[in-house]
Amino acid sequence: MSRLAFKTQSPLNATLTASKRWVSSxxxxGFSAGAGALLLLSVxxxxxxxxxxxxxxxxxxxxxxxxxxxxxx
Structure with missing residues (x-):
């Protein structure tokens, strides 16, 4: 059987990992909302x-x- 080894993460490293997942989305x-707002307000x-x-x-x-x-x- 294989063993699982958990590594502890520093709070900064955990924050950076979580933020990398959300930045692109x-x-x-944000770009889509801005483009939509300009489209609706272009008149x-x-x-x-x-x-x-x-x-x-x-x-x-x-x-x-x-x-x-x-x-x-």
Whole structure:
């Protein structure tokens, strides 16, 4: 029969081991939540002007090209 040998872990090592398991999952969920929030808030003028226009590749798509005479306010 084989014997089981348990090693004691320091609290720091146990914390690092547990955090390594969760970091990738939390990163994926956080990125997805941020992308979803930007998708839902992309119609808001403040988000469009302050965030989405400043994205290097997509900035031209979100610029407001409506002439001032056609804007109601």
């Amino acid at each position: 939390l990163g994926i969920w 808001t003028p403040l988000v469009r002007r302050e965030v989405l226009v400043k994205v290097p590749v997509l900035g031209n798509y979100y610029e407001d090209k409506t002439p001032a005479s056609d804007k109601p306010f």
